[in-house]
Amino acid sequence: MDTLLQAFEGGVVTGSVYALIALSLVIVYKSTDVINFAGGDILMASCYIALVLLVGWGAPYWLAALVAILGGFVIGAGFDRLVLERIARRARGQDIMIAAVIATIGLSYVLKGLVRMLGYADEVRSLPAQFPGRPLFLGNVIVLRQDIGIVLAASLAVAALYLFFRFTKLGRGLRATAEDPRAAALIGIPVARMRMVIWGIASALAAIAGLLVAPKILMTPDMGIIVILALAASVLGGFTNIPGVIAGGLLLGILENLIGLFVSTQAIAVAPFLVIMAVLVLRPQGLFAGAARMKKV
Amino acid sequence: MRAVWIALALAAAGLVFWMPLYVLYVANLLLMYAVLALGLDILVGLAGQFAFAHMAFFGIGVYTTGLLGNRLGVSFPLPMLAGAALAAIVALLIAIPALRLRQVYLALTTFAFAAAAQWVFHSWDAVTEGSNGLRLAATRVLAWRIVDDRDAYPLLLVVALAMVLLRLSLQSSKLGRSMRALHQSEPLALASGIDARRVKIVAFGISGLFAGIAGGMLPLFNSYVHPDTFGLEGLVAILTMIVVGGLGSTFGVLIGVALIGLLPEVMRDLQVLREVVYGGLLILTVMFLPQGVAGAWRPARA
Amino acid sequence: MTALLEITGLEVRFGGVRAIAGLDLAVEAGTIHALIGPNGAGKSTALNCISRFYDPDGGEIRFEGQSLLRRPPHAVAGLGIGRTFQNLELCAQSSALENVLIGMSPKLDGGNPFWPGRRRRAEDRRARETGMALLERVGLAGKADTPAGQLAFGQQKLLDLARALACEPRLLLLDEPAAGLRLREVRALDDLLVQLAASSAVTILLVEHVMALVMSVAQRVTVLNFGQKIAEGTPEEIRRQACVVEAYLGRVTDAVG
Numbered sequence: 001m002d003t004l005l006q007a008f009e010g011g012v013v014t015g016s017v018y019a020l021i022a023l024s025l026v027i028v029y030k031s032t033d034v035i036n037f038a039g040g041d042i043l044m045a046s047c048y049i050a051l052v053l054l055v056g057w058g059a060p061y062w063l064a065a066l067v068a069i070l071g072g073f074v075i076g077a078g079f080d081r082l083v084l085e086r087i088a089r090r091a092r093g094q095d096i097m098i099a100a101v102i103a104t105i106g107l108s109y110v111l112k113g114l115v116r117m118l119g120y121a122d123e124v125r126s127l128p129a130q131f132p133g134r135p136l137f138l139g140n141v142i143v144l145r146q147d148i149g150i151v152l153a154a155s156l157a158v159a160a161l162y163l164f165f166r167f168t169k170l171g172r173g174l175r176a177t178a179e180d181p182r183a184a185a186l187i188g189i190p191v192a193r194m195r196m197v198i199w200g201i202a203s204a205l206a207a208i209a210g211l212l213v214a215p216k217i218l219m220t221p222d223m224g225i226i227v228i229l230a231l232a233a234s235v236l237g238g239f240t241n242i243p244g245v246i247a248g249g250l251l252l253g254i255l256e257n258l259i260g261l262f263v264s265t266q267a268i269a270v271a272p273f274l275v276i277m278a279v280l281v282l283r284p285q286g287l288f289a290g291a292a293r294m295k296k297v
Numbered sequence: 298m299r300a301v302w303i304a305l306a307l308a309a310a311g312l313v314f315w316m317p318l319y320v321l322y323v324a325n326l327l328l329m330y331a332v333l334a335l336g337l338d339i340l341v342g343l344a345g346q347f348a349f350a351h352m353a354f355f356g357i358g359v360y361t362t363g364l365l366g367n368r369l370g371v372s373f374p375l376p377m378l379a380g381a382a383l384a385a386i387v388a389l390l391i392a393i394p395a396l397r398l399r400q401v402y403l404a405l406t407t408f409a410f411a412a413a414a415q416w417v418f419h420s421w422d423a424v425t426e427g428s429n430g431l432r433l434a435a436t437r438v439l440a441w442r443i444v445d446d447r448d449a450y451p452l453l454l455v456v457a458l459a460m461v462l463l464r465l466s467l468q469s470s471k472l473g474r475s476m477r478a479l480h481q482s483e484p485l486a487l488a489s490g491i492d493a494r495r496v497k498i499v500a501f502g503i504s505g506l507f508a509g510i511a512g513g514m515l516p517l518f519n520s521y522v523h524p525d526t527f528g529l530e531g532l533v534a535i536l537t538m539i540v541v542g543g544l545g546s547t548f549g550v551l552i553g554v555a556l557i558g559l560l561p562e563v564m565r566d567l568q569v570l571r572e573v574v575y576g577g578l579l580i581l582t583v584m585f586l587p588q589g590v591a592g593a594w595r596p597a598r599a
Numbered sequence: 600m601t602a603l604l605e606i607t608g609l610e611v612r613f614g615g616v617r618a619i620a621g622l623d624l625a626v627e628a629g630t631i632h633a634l635i636g637p638n639g640a641g642k643s644t645a646l647n648c649i650s651r652f653y654d655p656d657g658g659e660i661r662f663e664g665q666s667l668l669r670r671p672p673h674a675v676a677g678l679g680i681g682r683t684f685q686n687l688e689l690c691a692q693s694s695a696l697e698n699v700l701i702g703m704s705p706k707l708d709g710g711n712p713f714w715p716g717r718r719r720r721a722e723d724r725r726a727r728e729t730g731m732a733l734l735e736r737v738g739l740a741g742k743a744d745t746p747a748g749q750l751a752f753g754q755q756k757l758l759d760l761a762r763a764l765a766c767e768p769r770l771l772l773l774d775e776p777a778a779g780l781r782l783r784e785v786r787a788l789d790d791l792l793v794q795l796a797a798s799s800a801v802t803i804l805l806v807e808h809v810m811a812l813v814m815s816v817a818q819r820v821t822v823l824n825f826g827q828k829i830a831e832g833t834p835e836e837i838r839r840q841a842c843v844v845e846a847y848l849g850r851v852t853d854a855v856g
Contacts, residue, residue: 035401086584097400098347099583102540105533106583109576117569228412231405270416276409280402281394463713470719471709478690478701485688488650490676490705490766 002140007257009138013147013216015253016154019246020209021230022237023158024202026245029234031178031198034084034100038108039206040227045111046072046207047214047223050127051120061128069207076203079107080196108224115221129215150212157208158246161201174198229256232272235279238286247288310454314447321446322518327558328457329514334538334550335464336507341536342544343473344500345480347400349532350391350407353414354384354505356527358512360418360425367433367516373443373452377513381506388505392498411532418524430523433516449518456514460507464547467503476500477545537575541582542589549591556590601664603628603802604649604770610657611644611826618644620826622658626770631796631803633813633834636823637847642806643685645823646772649804650675650682662770677705681768683759685775685806691748695739695758698747699730702765733761737791753784764795770802771795777809785812792816814838 021039028036036042050068053059059067087099131149135142165171176184177194185191217223233252237245252275260268279286313324337351358380366376395406418425425431435442436449443449467473475496478486486493515522534557542553557578564571586593602625611619619641626632634642647653649660651672660667662678670678681702690698700707703726710719734740737757742750747758756776763771776792777785789812795801807813813820813834820837822830830840 033401035405083580083584090584090587095587099587101347101401101404102536102583103580105536106576106579109533109572110580111576113570113572113574113576116572235405266420270413273409273413273416277406277413280398280406284398284402466715467712469715469723470712471704471707472712474693474697474701475704477693477697481690481692482688484652484684485690486701487652487672488676488682488684488688489702489762490673491701492671492673 005141007261008254009141009143011254011257012250013150015250016151017209017213018229018233018252019249020154020157021206022233022245022249024205025230025234026239026242027198027202030240031195033097036104038104040224041108041111042072042075042203043206043210044224045075045115047127047210047219048115050211051125065211068211069204072207073200073204077196077200080199085192112221125219127214146215153212229272232275235276236287238288241288244286244288314450318446321450323562325446325449325453325518327554328453329511330558331457331551331554332460332507333511334535334554335460336504337535338539338544338550340500340504342539344476344497346497346500347404348407349404350411351508352527352532353411354388354508355512356414356418357384357387358509359515359522362513363431363433363516363522366436370437373436373438377510380513381509384509385502385506389498389502392501396497415524415527418527430521433520436517443517446518453514453517460510537579540589541578543591544589546591549589552590602626605661608658609655611653612656618826622828624821626802626804628802630818631816633817633820634806635813635820640823641826642823643774646774646806649772676766679769681763681766682772683763683774683776687755687759689747689755689759692746694744695734695747696730696743698758698762699733699765700726702762705766733765737761753780768801773803773805775806775808777807777812785809789815
């Protein structure tokens with residue numbers, strides 16, 4: 001029973017991180033119909049930015065984290081402004097989306113390559129935990145302060161995002177752009193600039209997720225592969241349904257740990273892929289959306 | 298004019314036979330990539346289906362050929378054909394549920410399938426020797442054995458040429474036209490009497506077949522295969538080849554294979570830059586040369 | 600005698616909106632029949648039902664006596680119904696000739712895709728000849744090898760028509776063929792349509808806004824508004840009906856001649 005609860009606890013923690021990254025993907029998808037396959041590598045690059053400041057320049061943690069998050073924002077916004085906008089101008093309809101996805105794959109590789117060239121990648125690194133200290137005990141379940149911190153920080157980020165989108169002018173403009181870019185353009189919202197900001201915010205979210213999770217896992221230039229888990233979470237949640245995606249992240253985290261417990265640790269690696277295939281083939285609208293809304297030809 | 302180019306290319310191909318063994322190894326590698334890339338392009342470039350399960354079919358081809366040919370000693374070309382058939386069948390099987398999904402969801406599902414397949418290659422130790430890798434003995438061709446790259450080259454060249462011819466024939470056939478139509482406008486294709494769903498499934502099957510044949514080519518000049526070969530990196534490399542070369546064009550794909558395939562050789566000392574170069578090429582190509590190198594060279598299609 | 604195309608009681612609903620609310624329409628063989636009405640009246644929806652892109656919520660569509668409703672969209676061309684598109688769904692990167700060959704798909708066997716054998720090559724040659732003849736008929740023979748995306752707008756519309764004709768249809772559905780054309784081009788289209796109806800025994804159902812074309816070319820006109828038929832008759836009869844004028848212009852106090 002205790003191992004089960006521990007698995008549950010671990011699942012909620014990693015699930016919160018997956019949910020954050022999934023949120024990042026969904027925000028971009030809702031506004032541009034593009035799945036950002038580079039999300040995980042933006043996360044990775046931001047972590048390394050923090051690392052360079054901490055280890056290379058001896059900066060205090062809060063500064064390194066801030067720069068890392070800003071760095072994430074800049075990478076995302078810059079990519080949209082320099083690359084995606086150009087693609088949108090050159091191609092039409094369907095081709096834009098395909099070209100954009102290929103571009104995100106390219107970005108993913110560029111980021112990995114650049115980080116490898118930095119010189120900090122030769123050995124496995126780690127970032128310090130934001131919430132160190134003695135672990136707490138809930139009954140027999142070990143709860144690290146970092147764990148609580150992660151869940152709290154993730155919840156705060158989601159809440160802040162919600163408030164931002166609901167109650168600020170910029171936030172409402174962004175939401176309008178996300179829901180219907182053409183209508184937004186018609187009422188005078190600068191759509192291109194909004195999209196750039198959306199990409200920036202989404203990437204900053206990924207950076208935050210990275211900073212939260214990096215102390216718990218091994219930091220390597222390949223850690224961007226975590227995007228697969230975010231994709232699985234998004235698929236579970238129905239890809240455009242924000243609360244669904246958050247629930248999907250948590251569910252996935254718990255599911256992973258349960259599989260590790262009851263099947264094998266080896267099976268954990270294949271679980272997200274099976275989830276993606278199963279959901280998309282059997283219930284493409286995700287677990288938490290309403291009835292399927294299929295579009296005709 | 299085109300006949301001159303073809304003659305030159307064939308002559309060059311013949312000359313390679315007398316080059317040092319290392320050159321022959323690279324040539325063999327390129328021939329295999331060519332078949333693999335042409336296959337992916339049939340699905341992505343011709344039919345416009347954004348599906349990425351290709352490396353799974355490649356792996357099925359490799360392991361089937363490896364086990365039948367090298368472990369059990371069955372002579373070439375039977376193991377390769379068996380591998381290709383199995384790959385094609387699996388491709389058709391997953392096409393049926395997968396094609397119900399739109400574009401990016403299709404990409405995601407097929408990619409997930411490929412990743413799951415790679416996990417199987419890693420874990421099914423009894424068949425694939427898992428993470429230890431599979432040792433392959435020399436391929437048997439009737440009474441002879443292929444012992445080095447020079448032996449393998451003529452066989453690989455013939456296989457690659459055959460696949461190029463098949464691809465060219467496909468391109469100018471009614472089926473190829475239907476694929477192109479479906480790619481550019483599905484409503485148009487449907488209104489013109491083209492069974493879009495059937496054409497997509499067939500495209501999947503053919504691309505699986507090509508991947509399976511390419512898989513059959515690997516054991517001819519390699520003595521060892523590891524599951525890591527069938528992962529994301531390989532897919533991105535092949536994707537880069539067809540995007541940079543030119544989606545939907547045989548000529549373009551072959552150029553892309555040559556350019557990207559020779560990149561590691563050219564950049565031997567700069568291995569570290571490899572990822573940046575691949576990624577950069579992908580980004581630059583979709584930004585500035587959406588039709589690839591072939592598109593810039595010969596813009597019109599007929 | 601049953602009409603070539605018979606639509607009875609057609610119902611199409613999108614969400615809560617009744618795009619088509621009980622439509623009855625009969626198109627007689629050998630005629631040019633126009634379907635007109637203000638924007639949103641349901642004209643294109645009706646065409647999309649006939650070509651099976653939409654599944655109606657009620658009613659029946661019969662072509663040559665057989666129900667179309669159980670057929671998938673790709674079967675329609677083979678049954679003898681061709682159509683053009685309002686938004687010009689052309690294969691922009693393929694040549695004009697290839698676009699026509701694509702339209703010819705239901706008539707072609709194709710042969711073995713992997714080997715260009717003698718029979719396949721012969722069929723290909725004949726197909727190209729037929730395709731070139733079609734292009735000549737619409738005046739595009741000189742542009743056979745030009746990518747469709749590079750043609751002028753008027754030429755693209757003609758190509759769409761040639762492609763639709765390539766399957767030798769008995770019923771041709773034209774979705775706003777004159778939209779965006781200059782007056783000179785509309786007149787040319789007018790002549791072309793009349794020629795087609797006369798020589799190829801093809802029945803034409805044409806959705807159109809450009810009244811000049813409708814009045815000149817159509818033998819029978821059906822007027823739709825809010826998904827229902829509000830008038831039907833010869834062009835002269837229709838022109839004079841007040842309800843038609845109202846539908847387009849809103850209530851008018853003076854009669855418009």
